[in-house]
Amino acid sequence: MALSPSLVDELARRRAQALEAGGADKIEGRHQRGVMSARERLEALFAPGTFQEVGLHARHNTRAFGMEGRPLPGDAVVCGTGFVDDRPVAAYSQDFTVAGGSLGEIHARKICAMLDHAVKAGVPVVGINDSGGARIQEGVGSLSAYGQVFYRNVQLSGVVPQIAVIAGPCAGGAAYSPALMDFIIMTRHDANMFICGPEVIRAVTGQATTLADIGSAEVNASVSGNVHFIAENDQHALDLTRRLLSFLPANNMLDPPHRLTPNLLLEDDPALDALVPDSPKTPFDVRLVVRALADDGDFLEVMETFAANLVIGFGRIGGVVVGFVANQPLVKAGTLDIDASDKGARFVRFCNAFNIPLVTLVDVPGFLPGIMEERRGIIRHGAKMLFAYASATVPKLTVIMRKAYGGAYLAMCSQDMGADLVLAWPSAEIAVMGAEGAVNILYRKELNEADDPAARARALAEAYRDEFASPYLSAGMLFVGDVILPRQTRSTLALALRGLLSKRENRPPKKHGNIPL
Structure with a gap:
């Protein structure tokens, strides 16, 4: 039985009225x-x-x-x-x-x-x-x-x-x-x-x-x-x-849209060796490192202009979707402050909720010192980073490029905070505090009595780095899985990510943790 023309016309009229929205004039104005x-x-x-x-x-x-x-x-x-x-x-x-x-x-x-x-x-x-x-x-x-x-x-x-x-x-x-x-x-x-x-x-x-x-x-x-x-x-x-x-799974029960190839290409990238300056005090743009690690340099940065001392975003390494978290030495020397801690913690928690592995690139001299930071609650906000990483069960890979000092070393996903693999470059410095600060505390009397305090301080700082902050010291104590050349980073991460795609980690049953909001 065919629909009567009047029913067809009524449907067309109503549909046209709905599609007209607020009227042709308003739409044209837009x-x-x-x-x-x-x-x-x-x-x-x-x-x-x-x-x-x-x-x-x-x-x-x-x-x-x-x-x-x-x-x-x-x-x-x-x-x-x-x-x-x-x-x-x-x-x-x-x-x-x-x-x-x-x-x-x-x-x-x-x-x-x-x-x-x-x-x-x-x-x-x-x-x-x-x-x-x-x-x-x-x-x-x-x-x-x-x-x-x-x-x-x-x-x-x-x-x-x-x-x-x-x-x-x-x-x-x-x-x-x-x-x-x-x-x-x-x-x-x-x-x-x-x-x-x-x-x-x-x-x-x-x-x-x-x-x-x-x-x-x-x-x-x-x-x-x-x-x-x-x-x-x-x-x-x-x-x-x-x-x-394009980087996100449809829901929390699925994996992200990885683009895995049967044969994983494992090649060194000599260009990475030249990206990081020799001097630990010379700033560099960590986004150059991120893009060198990401497949085809494809990196979608998130919150680019907020708390720019921390860089976050999505990319792929060897076809595996990852969330990058990286200190940015160009801004505030890469320190973690209140805003950077909030930015990083929320991104880590999102990645964990949706099964996205985390790659953390570390060059952090510590949490930002200052009266206002203390009064505004840097302790509480910085603890969000610790909470986010420790509660995350997705694959977590950490690369220590240069400085990794104090509590910020832990907040950037050290092995103790659940990292599945921690890598360090030969330029890495891992210690309770920076060499200059440690020397001023440990050798204050000697510096006061030296003929040339500045020169003596530099010598002692270099000795401190070699003896107490060397990546080989941390590797020897199994806090670092391996010390590698920068050129080997991409292939090492790609191989590790493939091996961790089947990772399963159980936690004590609970309703939810109480993150220090």
Whole structure:
């Protein structure tokens, strides 16, 4: 029995009305500013023809104050599934052309349905945020709706990867859903994210500020550390999303998308020998080392401009997806401070949750000294690094390139903190403290009586390095598995990673540990 023409026409009319969103004029206005519509963003994320929309005909709560008879196509959010690099992904995209993308009861139910689907199907979630916030007309119901989304963000945490794209306004309570997700990508020119706007801040505190000072992509990425990546526009944000997904498993029960080859290529890389300066005081860019170790130099750095004294990100070594954690001597001499500790600990915990092996590159003179660091809680924050590494059960490989002093040596995943293999270069220095500081403590009287204290201090420091900080001393005590040339690092790590892919480690049963937040 064929459908009557009237039924076919009604379906076409309703579908066209939903696809029109806030109207052609509003969509065209976005295009003139170089901004995509909500549905265009999803179509650009997914492989052509794979997007399946859910909730196209959703209707808002018509009982809300002042909303009677007001059409809100899709209730201001587009939801569905599709494929990215032949892997399924669940996604939602808020539609600012419809009621400013405001979140109400049905809007939230659509998002929650996508999050529930992601758990059942075991697929990543991408949420594209572009909303004016809670729908005031729905009263406390809109707050309840936010709570339902937040609750699911927490339930999904550590189960499937969650990526938030901030492509427009994201203010007040709306900012907490992205904050509960694993990674945030924010467009540079068309987005903002904050809890209290300039007017509220001025009214409550008397402080004058601007939206750029508190909510811009630059501030969120470099100052507050809320954002992991800055994108130049919508298309760039979606490209970054796809690239990030290329390193992540679909869920916590699967391995990451390794690209293993039957024959592992094990060759020395002489270029690595020249990357690190001879002098332990001469800074160098550790990202050059990371790219030399990563297959084809492909390294996706995370939080590039926040706490730049620690470099984190994803790459592959011998086809195995790894998370890199590396001290950056170019910034604060590679010391660990409060922000770097938070940055590193959260990344380590993410990698552990999703079965991503960790490669740690060490050149750390210690934790950053200072009155403000102590008063702000460097002890508590630094302990997060210790907690994260010690609780991680994924393969953990550590390479000590140069300095590894004091508690920071432990915080950068020493053998005692659970590293499966610790390698050291001949330039490594492993000790309770740096040679200069140790000499000033151990030989203070001798230096005071020397004819040339500076020259004597240099000689004693060199002797201290040879006797107490030598990598061979640590290797002799089995704290270091092997001392290798830099050129051998890539092949050594690749071989070790292959051997550790079957690693299994059991821990005492418990609900969860109590990380020093």
